[in-house]
Amino acid sequence: MSELKITDLHVNVSGMPILKGVDLVVRQGEVHAIMGPNATGKSTLAYALMGHPNYQITSGDILWDGKSIIGLKTEEIAQMGIFLAFQYPVAIPGVSVANFLRTAINAHRYAKDPKDKGIPVPEFRQLMLEKMKVLKIDQSMAGRYLNDGFSGGEKKRVEILQMAMLNPKIAILDETDSGLDIDALRIVSKGINTLRGPELGILTITHYQRILNYLKPDIVHVMIDGKIVEFGGPDLALKLEDRGYDWLKVGNGQEIQ
Amino acid sequence: MSDLNRTNLIRGVDHSRYGFKDPEKYLFKSRKGLDDEVVRQISVFKKEPDWMLRFRLRALEHFQKMAIPNWGVDLSDLNLNDLYYYVKPTEGEGRTWEEVPDTIKKTFDRLGIPEAEQKFLAGVGAQYESEMVYHNIKEKLAQQGVIFLSIEEGLRKHPQLFREHFGKVVPYSDNTFTALNSSVWSGGSFVYIPPGMRVDLPLQAYFRLNSANIGQFERSLIIADEGAQVHYVEGCTAPLYSRDSFHSGVIEIIVKKRARVRYTTIQNWSTNVYNLVTQRAHVYAGGTMEWVDCNLGSKVTMKYPACYLLEPGAHGEILSMSFAGQGQHLDSGGKMMHLAEETTSKITSKSISKSGGRSSFRGWVKMKQGVKHARTNVVCDALILDPQSRSDTYPDLDTEEEAISVGYEASVSKIDEEQLFYLKSRGLNDDQAVSMVVSGFIEPLMKELPMEYAVEMNRLIQMQMEGSVG
Numbered sequence: 001m002s003e004l005k006i007t008d009l010h011v012n013v014s015g016m017p018i019l020k021g022v023d024l025v026v027r028q029g030e031v032h033a034i035m036g037p038n039a040t041g042k043s044t045l046a047y048a049l050m051g052h053p054n055y056q057i058t059s060g061d062i063l064w065d066g067k068s069i070i071g072l073k074t075e076e077i078a079q080m081g082i083f084l085a086f087q088y089p090v091a092i093p094g095v096s097v098a099n100f101l102r103t104a105i106n107a108h109r110y111a112k113d114p115k116d117k118g119i120p121v122p123e124f125r126q127l128m129l130e131k132m133k134v135l136k137i138d139q140s141m142a143g144r145y146l147n148d149g150f151s152g153g154e155k156k157r158v159e160i161l162q163m164a165m166l167n168p169k170i171a172i173l174d175e176t177d178s179g180l181d182i183d184a185l186r187i188v189s190k191g192i193n194t195l196r197g198p199e200l201g202i203l204t205i206t207h208y209q210r211i212l213n214y215l216k217p218d219i220v221h222v223m224i225d226g227k228i229v230e231f232g233g234p235d236l237a238l239k240l241e242d243r244g245y246d247w248l249k250v251g252n253g254q255e256i257q
Numbered sequence: 258m259s260d261l262n263r264t265n266l267i268r269g270v271d272h273s274r275y276g277f278k279d280p281e282k283y284l285f286k287s288r289k290g291l292d293d294e295v296v297r298q299i300s301v302f303k304k305e306p307d308w309m310l311r312f313r314l315r316a317l318e319h320f321q322k323m324a325i326p327n328w329g330v331d332l333s334d335l336n337l338n339d340l341y342y343y344v345k346p347t348e349g350e351g352r353t354w355e356e357v358p359d360t361i362k363k364t365f366d367r368l369g370i371p372e373a374e375q376k377f378l379a380g381v382g383a384q385y386e387s388e389m390v391y392h393n394i395k396e397k398l399a400q401q402g403v404i405f406l407s408i409e410e411g412l413r414k415h416p417q418l419f420r421e422h423f424g425k426v427v428p429y430s431d432n433t434f435t436a437l438n439s440s441v442w443s444g445g446s447f448v449y450i451p452p453g454m455r456v457d458l459p460l461q462a463y464f465r466l467n468s469a470n471i472g473q474f475e476r477s478l479i480i481a482d483e484g485a486q487v488h489y490v491e492g493c494t495a496p497l498y499s500r501d502s503f504h505s506g507v508i509e510i511i512v513k514k515r516a517r518v519r520y521t522t523i524q525n526w527s528t529n530v531y532n533l534v535t536q537r538a539h540v541y542a543g544g545t546m547e548w549v550d551c552n553l554g555s556k557v558t559m560k561y562p563a564c565y566l567l568e569p570g571a572h573g574e575i576l577s578m579s580f581a582g583q584g585q586h587l588d589s590g591g592k593m594m595h596l597a598e599e600t601t602s603k604i605t606s607k608s609i610s611k612s613g614g615r616s617s618f619r620g621w622v623k624m625k626q627g628v629k630h631a632r633t634n635v636v637c638d639a640l641i642l643d644p645q646s647r648s649d650t651y652p653d654l655d656t657e658e659e660a661i662s663v664g665y666e667a668s669v670s671k672i673d674e675e676q677l678f679y680l681k682s683r684g685l686n687d688d689q690a691v692s693m694v695v696s697g698f699i700e701p702l703m704k705e706l707p708m709e710y711a712v713e714m715n716r717l718i719q720m721q722m723e724g725s726v727g
Contacts, residue, residue: 050682053674074681083682090679094697100683103693107684145697162683 002065002081002169003027004049004201009060011041011048018044020226021060028169029198033212034205035237036223037245042205043087045223046174050084051077079111081169085159085176091147097158098142101128101165108166131164135191152179153188160191170201177211189214209241222248290338293317296440299343303409303443308420316429316439323433329588329617330557335531340503342441342474403456404449408476411447418449422480426509426565427537434533438507442476445506450485450516475506481516481544488519490707502529504555510538512546514568519547523710525554525717528584532558542568542597549705552579552587553717561619563592566600566631577606578702581614581646582721590619590651595631595661606637607699610646611721617649620665626657634664640698641671642691692722 004026011019018041026032034042048055049062051074062069069077092100106118119127132139135157147155156176163171173192177185189211196202204215212220212234220237222230222245229248230236288295296317300310325332398405404415412419429439450456481487504526512518518538526532532555538546548562564573575591593602608616618637639648650667672694680690696703696715703711 050678052678073686074678075684075686078682078684086679086682090673090675092676092680092694092697094700095693100693103685103689104683107686107689111684145700166683 001028002201003063004082004170004203005061005063005066006045006049007061007063009045009048009062010058011044012056012058013044013054017058018226019048022223022226022228024203024221024228026170026201026203028201030219031196031202031215031217032204033215033217033220033237034203034223034228035207035209035220035240037207040223041226042207042223043174044226046084046172046205049077049082049172050074075107076111078166079108081167083163083166083168083171085156085163085171085173087175087178089147089150089155089159091145091149093145093148095146096143097146097161098128100146101162104162105165127165131161134194135161135164136187137161153181153184156180156184156188157191160188160195164191164195167199169199170203171195173202173204175205175207177206177208185211186214209237212237224249289341291317291320291340291342291437291441295342299441299443302343305412306416309412312424312429313440313442316436319430320433320436320440323436325433326559329559329619330586332531332557335503337437337503343443398456401454401456402451403454404447406447408442408445408447408478411478415447415449418480419447419478422509422511423478424509426511426539427507427535431535434505435507435535438474438476438505438535442474442507445475445477445508446479446489447477448479448487448489450481450487452482453484454482455486456488473504475504477506477508479508479510479518479520481510481512481518483514484516485513486517488521490521490710491523502531502556504530504532504534506534506536508534508536510536510546512538512540512544512571514541515543516541517545517547519549520562521549521706521710522551523706523714524550524552524558524560527554528556528582530555532556532560534558534560536560536562537565538563538573539565539567540571540573543570544568545572545574547574548576548591549702550575550577550589550591551702551706551714552577552589553721554585555587556585558585558587558589560588561590561592561621563594564602565594565596566602567596569597569599571597571600573600573602575602575604575606576702576705577604577608577618578699579606579608579616580718580721581608581610581616583612583614586615586617588617588619590617590621590637592621593623593633595622595624595628595633597631598628599630600628601631602633604633604635604637605701607702608637608639608648609642609695609698610639610648611642613643613645615647615649617651619651619653621653622655622663624656624658624661624663628658629660630662631658632662636664636666638667638698639669640695641669642695688719688722692719695722 006022006024009019009022010017022045036042044055048057051072057070064080102119102124105124109116109119128142129139132141137157141158147158150158159176176188180188192215204211204217217234220232220234221228222240224245293314296313297310300313325335404411406414424439427435429436479489510518510520524532536548540546546564550560550562552558552560562575566573573593577589577591579587579589581587590606591604593604595602602622604620606618608618610616616639620635620637622633622635624631635652637650639650641648648669652665652667654663654665656663672691676694677690680693685693695718703714706714
């Protein structure tokens, strides 16, 4: 059972401190939600976890099964089984979804076994079509260029398709609900739920409660100004929906600063 | 289309290690430098008719009056007096397989080229199984009236047809290098497709074999008669090792009424080669000429395929791709001359610069007065992979007519860090991520290549990306 443990994490972006001491533990099989107002450091946490070069970790640690992953390359972090579903997936013109997925799967296989010859095409095809069906993605998507001219909903669905294909141990979903209408949100959430199980840990980042109606997290964390200021069960999310974040800011003396 | 899943096992392809020893056995070799006597010798050796000798001598006279161009690329190191202008190698003699560097053998292996063909490409042994295959195809085509010969055979066997068209599309006086080529040309193809006939000639094996024999002053003449169609592929994705550091070809194409010609070049000379080529087509009413031009190799390339759209409804297209690596300057693009009403053209260019390489794009479009309803669209995209590399664009639209439509778009982009991060977050390493972005960038062009070329091209680009400096 793998475990991602974040201790007292401080992260700077362009010299500005954004995360100011984050503690969090996510295990396989658990579903966590991080909520919080805009510009509070939620996405920074996601990027820092994936080793983005522009996010400098100034202190604290990120441990994967007890070992620090700080300083590892992004692809090494990915290959260990950590997946980030992007808030704004980047377009890669000229590269088809199918080609990209196969390359990514093979990169993971190769990392596990340098002798691996790659996933056989028929097996790949079958897997892809199966996952596309679950996520209600049209087969023609396989031939389209990755995120190039996709609608918001298509992008998010293809993020989840990638997650389904790569089979991570921990998935970070960065604002996966943003830009989705209610039907798209339902489909995407349903897709995520079909992937849930004892093998998958989820850390979902959002500032609306609505995706949590579908995902039903075990634990809800609240991040304000680069820190986790509160956590609780699913009812915490409802309370936030009701009362907003201000009472937490007051409760933590943020306004005094 | 791209096949990036083959993992990278071979590190670093180093062009400088492609050098071969020159076998010093020749049937005939002119002395160094160029003058009347050398040209006469070549003509005598080839047993040419008198008119061709006179053509060569006129071209020489013209060449001697012309200067080496001082624009575009740097040719100051080029010493034309230090070249052998005609060398006929002995047959069946040459280097041995053991002499071929391992890096090249690995490149061949990785491209999946059969061993017999590898040997041929490397200049080892003249026997080649697919020669028979090629021979059969050639016979079949001949029965249909298609002429497909070496340029020398063309001159010998079809003197009238040859003389009617040779030197008409590209006059020897066109530029310094056409004058030079016209005086010392040797090797190349002569193709004639009869009216209404449709022929596909992207026979990769044959063309590999053919291009391994290509001379430094190659000359080709292709005639598509009314309503005929042909696709001709020249060159190969496997690196080509030239004995000569100077290559200056002339390609002439005649596209008659409603005919359609596509000429695809894949240039991957070793990086000691100066590659200065003139390619031009005359396109008649309703005809279509398409140049697909991929430049990967050479030290310096100057090459601007051209379409002269002579009659109403003629259409020209140029798809140009260049990949300039360390020490390379690839100056390419295209030229469209709209000389009749309702002519249309399109130039699409994709260039990549890496490790200090430089790629330049020149797009010339001329619209003569009175060419009503002519249309052109020029799109050029450049991708620069590191701060040491460079890309330039020189558009030149010269229009004398008002009732036309002109579209022009240019973009220069650096490789996007966010794209790379996205790909790496899916487990791809740096090289894989960069080559994926690059192969996506050139995908619109790859789609136009015959399948087996496109697959090889992608592998080759991937190899160029691996273990690279910068």
